[in-house]
Amino acid sequence: MRTPEIVDGLQISNWSRSVLEEMHAGGVIAVNATCAVWETAAETLRAVAQWTELVNQNSDLIFLAESPTDIQRARTQNRIAIFLGFQNTSPFEDDYRLVETFHRLGVRIAQLTYNNQNLIGGGCFEPHDSGLTRYGRIIVSEMNRVGMLIDLSHVGEKTSLDAIEASTRPVAITHSNPLWFYDTPRNKSHKVVKALIDKGGVLGACLYPTVSGGSSVTLERFTGMIASLVDQYGPDHIAVGSDCTRGWDDDFVGWLRNGRWNPTLPEDAPQWPAWPHWFQSPTDFPQLAEGLANAGLDDATIEGVLAKNWERLFAEVMTV
């Protein structure tokens, strides 16, 4: 089985040498690497500083991407291009100027909200979604200007539709599945996916158990979903965002769920969900590629889903 080339729409691992080696072994050549979820501007500055250290200490394996052409560079150099990403706009706080400032630090992708309402818009778990706010429209416009990809994965339906309409560039859902595949507020309606794709965007199918149906989901069912999406929306707009969370202990899943806005109670201590046996880590990407072939996708479509659809979208959005 040949190792496929992977551009991964999102990972939020606790990166270390061994986690980077897993990615490399699985064929990952570029990844949207989360460096903020609930963090403030100051905390995110430290998180970016930690990335510079990790990059310096593992420069044989990774480099900090600045341009979409860095994906081709990663391919040539047999390294991984790290596209820093936010899963929330909390690092921008109330200051639109921090979009350009974090862009200068290498941040190339930002999700507008993380589950909850924030200054920019409504999150996918809120009972009422404000839609894109006044400040949110400025942030979308500023992200368009500097070439930062807008991600709607954890964003509410109304804010998602508003952002797709407000953005002058295509946007992404880096790591979600369609609602028909698994019913959770984290997954997406046909209305949102169609609006996204009509605008040139890309949906990354997500392996995280709580959006893909738990550890019992079969490879056939997951790759069948991708094949259906390709049938429905065409081969150029479907990709993968694994949402891998390697190297963390259970405290981190509590942080993801509750941040500092909700107490994590001992009797309700969050735990990581179990992943399906056929995708335990990025080393299993070759099995996913084989599954896509067994689901009837041709080689060109598989290449698109696993790498080139993100590559094309990044080129379109990040080139200014």
Next chain:
Amino acid sequence: MRTPEIVDGLQISNWSRSVLEEMHAGGVIAVNATCAVWETAAETLRAVAQWTELVNQNSDLIFLAESPTDIQRARTQNRIAIFLGFQNTSPFEDDYRLVETFHRLGVRIAQLTYNNQNLIGGGCFEPHDSGLTRYGRIIVSEMNRVGMLIDLSHVGEKTSLDAIEASTRPVAITHSNPLWFYDTPRNKSHKVVKALIDKGGVLGACLYPTVSGGSSVTLERFTGMIASLVDQYGPDHIAVGSDCTRGWDDDFVGWLRNGRWNPTLPEDAPQWPAWPHWFQSPTDFPQLAEGLANAGLDDATIEGVLAKNWERLFAEVMTV
């Protein structure tokens, strides 16, 4: 009188369109622009963000410099290259990784201490100077690695000598005068200046009244000092750092003096000192150039003092 080309070793003005126009009218093609004095990392992130906005809104006059070759670019484009600088290492807090991180944001010069003892070393107004600390040695090494110029203007004597020795690259005193010219802890002994210059560094003669002798200092006395320094140390190591503070009200001089470490008492409210009549703002650089000619310096030496000595040092230190 021809407008000379000026590379200014330091300004800490309250930049606005009109302050930028003054610089441009006076012939400034590059400046070390202070964006932090007592600020934390988070506050400095916002200050850098404010610079991105100022640059975007005045791109006909200024641009953010990233490389020493940007001085030549400024000359060609008739704009000003802004080299962001710190007058303190407070933005690095306790995290050596923030050197590279702020370098990515455009910061190219940092003074190790501002008057007081800090984590890195002793300031020039401290009764006892710790010398360069354990953490200070890491910071010097990191600044050397990324190509950030070390500034010793407000640094204590012992820490200055330690830093000159520890640095693998030449360092600067961007805005101070020799002690013999005016006796204040902010000015420099022959021992420090000689050690700096032996290592290839540059001293920027400073027009700020409290280090140059107040508003009554004559142009002849000031340019005579520069001529003496050129005689003593050669024409390649003396430059100018005006220390202009345009556009601020008196509250800011209280901030400079007291930060948040010392209360500014109403009965001792600091005020800006009066400047000499022949140098009220950067528009007066042509008068300074004429004064240097009258002091007997030849054209090549004047070009060196006003621009090319900084240009050469920046090229040597910031090229990595």
